[in-house]
Amino acid sequence: MPLGLRFQGRVLPCSIGQGGITDNKQEGDKATPAGNHDIVGMMYRPDRMPRPTRWAMPIHPGDLWSDDPSDVDYNQLVRAPYDHSHERLRRSDPLYDLVILTDWNWPNSVSGRGSAIFMHQWRRPGYPTEGCVAMRRDHLWWVAQRITTNTRLIVS
Numbered sequence: 001m002p003l004g005l006r007f008q009g010r011v012l013p014c015s016i017g018q019g020g021i022t023d024n025k026q027e028g029d030k031a032t033p034a035g036n037h038d039i040v041g042m043m044y045r046p047d048r049m050p051r052p053t054r055w056a057m058p059i060h061p062g063d064l065w066s067d068d069p070s071d072v073d074y075n076q077l078v079r080a081p082y083d084h085s086h087e088r089l090r091r092s093d094p095l096y097d098l099v100i101l102t103d104w105n106w107p108n109s110v111s112g113r114g115s116a117i118f119m120h121q122w123r124r125p126g127y128p129t130e131g132c133v134a135m136r137r138d139h140l141w142w143v144a145q146r147i148t149t150n151t152r153l154i155v156s
Helices: 136-144
Strands: 003-008 010-015 035-044 063-066 075-080 085-090 097-103 118-121 133-135 153-156
Touching: 003 136, 010 136, 097 136, 118 136, 133 136
Parallel strands: 118 133
Antiparallel strands: 003 010, 010 133, 035 097, 035 153, 063 075, 063 085, 097 118
């Protein structure tokens, strides 16, 4: 049965983490954490698309997301140069052209509890993520233009 994200009366196909859905999220387990996750931000590539909402922030060269549980900036936006483990937000592929940020283990992160649980574009239908929720580009854009910071992502 295909997975779906329900939003404003529509069900949109989506992908989740390779490790399935978990109640005990750990860094590197490739699982999507269960629960109610507030939307806390949005970032986009201004060189690849227009701003989807007034409150979306541009992804700049050197923008990274820390995924190093031993670092004080774990699960935070950081800037290059950065000597700890991280994800590059300005990728060569289109996966992070538009990123919707959730409050999973943020802003006060617990070391090892998981980082960078985003909504973003999928590679292809059914292809699992590292723990995020991924969707078709046009569906992600449609959702991004309609959400607010009061929107929640409910994973169950």
